[in-house]
Amino acid sequence: MYTCRELYIPHEFDQSAYRDASVDDSFEDHYQWEVGFIIKGKYIINRYLGEGSFGRVLEVRDLCDKKIKAMKIIKQVPEYVNEAKTEVETLKMLNSLDIDHNSHIVEILDAFPFENHYCIVFEKLGRSLFSLIERNSFRGFTVNEIKDFSRQILESLNFMHKHQLTHTDLKPENILLVNDQYKYCPQRKLYRPASTDVKIIDFGGATFVNDHHSTTISTRHYRAPEVILQSGWSMSSDMWSLGCILIELYTGKMLFPLLDDYAHLALMEKLFGRFPTKMIKASGKKLKVYFNKRNQLNWPELCGNSSDFETVENAASIEELIPDIDFRNFVTDILRFNPEWRPTPSEALMHRFLANDL
Template sequence: KKRTKTLPQLSYSRLAYEPTFDKNSVYEKIGDVKTALIQHQLTNYTYDVPCDDKDGHYIINPGSFFANDRFQIDSLLGQGTFGKVVKAYDRYNNCVVAIKIIRAIPKYRDASKIELRVLSMLKKHDPENINQCIHLRECFDFRNHICIVTDILKISLYDFLDNCQFLPFPGSHIQAIARQLLRSVAFMHDLNLIHTDLKPENILLKDDSYTKKPYKKFDTNDTTVFQRKILNDPKIYTIDYGSAIFDDEYHSTVVSTRHYRAPEIILGIGWSFPCDLWSIGCILVELITGDALFKTHENTQHLAMMEQVIGQSIDLKLVKKCLNQYYQQQQPANSRRRLSNSNSNSNSSDCIANSFSKATGKLLFPTNKTPITLINEVEDLCNLDTLIGKKTGFKFDLKLSLKDSLIKFKVPKKQIDDYEFWYWFIDLVRNLLVYDPEKRLSAKEALEHRWFGHGIFDDGT
């Protein structure tokens, strides 16, 4: 721990980002990574039986041997559209590893080659893994499955929240996690890489051990005292580069998991590095609230939620860009056929441009066709200042200076340090959750934010 003035601060919160690679080498593209082909051999531990299910997933049997007895599978860690991740014992190197076993389907095999390029790039430019991105140990091709071997880590931030009844992380740990995450992303961006799928599920803990401390919620009249789990070490690693891309290569229309998706992606006006910073803003709020900020599966409602939380309408500049693209893509006037594309609303074949007034550029939400459940979900949200205030026991209005806020809300002298900490936290998040990607903080700029100069005395310090 370090101390800022008289306040404790975890060492992770002061980590510097110092790129150690030659920036010219970043543009030396890494080609396809060759995966060693391991021919299947019958051994004392294996039998010549089908190894895949009907969807091309490798069938996992805990305790079984894999890759000609090289590994012994311990358990299934996770499963997705790409394949499965298992915990396994490497019998050659006498260590436990994680193996991502890609589905034996051409499109997923092809996609894994991009991920291998990304992982190889990360390792090439940070061999000591200072920047805490998951490291590639090796890769091979076994029984038509590309296998990616990495270090074994513990559970994700999401799983830790889940195991903790979705009680918030202490502020000191949120700051430590934010610093590490921003540093990892700054490193990726310097390598011309965009992660595109940052979320609590893709941030893993190095150590998930904890101690329990009493905790009382600020935002309820419930006097229950909970036993909150406090990490012994909040060190993290970013994982899952299956959706990562090089900025100068093909960008698909829609990326990112819905709850963490930036407005420019929804609007279909193009995206780049800033989309990762929007995701980080959403993640930081989730760590203090215990709940995803934008819980929706519908584009127009998603934008309405953003306006409710941020307290401002979507920038007219962005709306005009969205509308202009829509008009350019329209069929000739005499056909009158409406555009339908991959960025459409889930309940309509119209593109997102039809969710805005052509006259004013304002978001058309709600309309007389909007289900009441969607309206209520938006109206139940409060703005960011109020949301964080409820979780910390303070009142905020970031239209006011810190000095004026302390006066207006009559913050007791003994609470001023805590108030300052959360005031600057909200300021950072507000500068990450900016509609216009050109005005959003970059990862390096966020690392310079004054919040990281403030410590706090809490359960994590």
């Protein structure tokens, strides 16, 4: 039996995540900051937490209530600012509807313009599930941990979908542990979360049913087939993303580590069989690009990348990837090509894989 010791000092976990906060890469349009800067006369900057194309996230201390919080400072790019304002309005609505505080959605605390930037203040959470996988040399979580994550993410999706909202960008980077306490198992050289409580973040691209639906959504590796084929997407695209995420949490590796649509579709077919004819015909102009007159994917005839070809041809089967039968049945039930055949979040919560422990 392995024993794990508690780690309560966050910087022992990942030094790179806590680099000298005075170091700034000086990217154009970023807010230029230093430790000790005070923003809006209220938030004092403690340290750097991370960044994305949108801007940077800093840890700040609220001088009024003395609490530690996370502040996202958006670049001076109109597109990102507009997306941030959309995220604020969406989160305000979701937080106000979350009467029982069990939606597993990050809480927004403040939002305001500051020195030509737009700032959003959130509750301070822990690291992302991707960060922990990366720290563990891309080894996955235990089945029991995945069950806990699955329930919470499904409960969150059930809440969002109940209010006609699609997240559109679910991925391990956007699922954060609630705190930064970990257990270390020296025999296996693995960090384990002291708590499996998680929350969903990044609602900048969240889309209501009656809103305009962008042609492309989701980060490449978690993108549903109907999005790639442009056959029309709905809330069930979140479920496809979830299926990809859960397999990654189990294996430690992306299910679809590809950058090309064509190879991506080919790997989908290798893992789950041929696409339904109805779905192919609904893809419009994509039909002639990827499929022949017999509605078969033109693989590997159109493959122009040897790396992608090898990735598809050498890919393990779903049975090899997931020996656990209940878990395999759970994710393959979610990863159905036809969006109408995928379970809703509430239906997935009743699956045997999760129901066994209730």
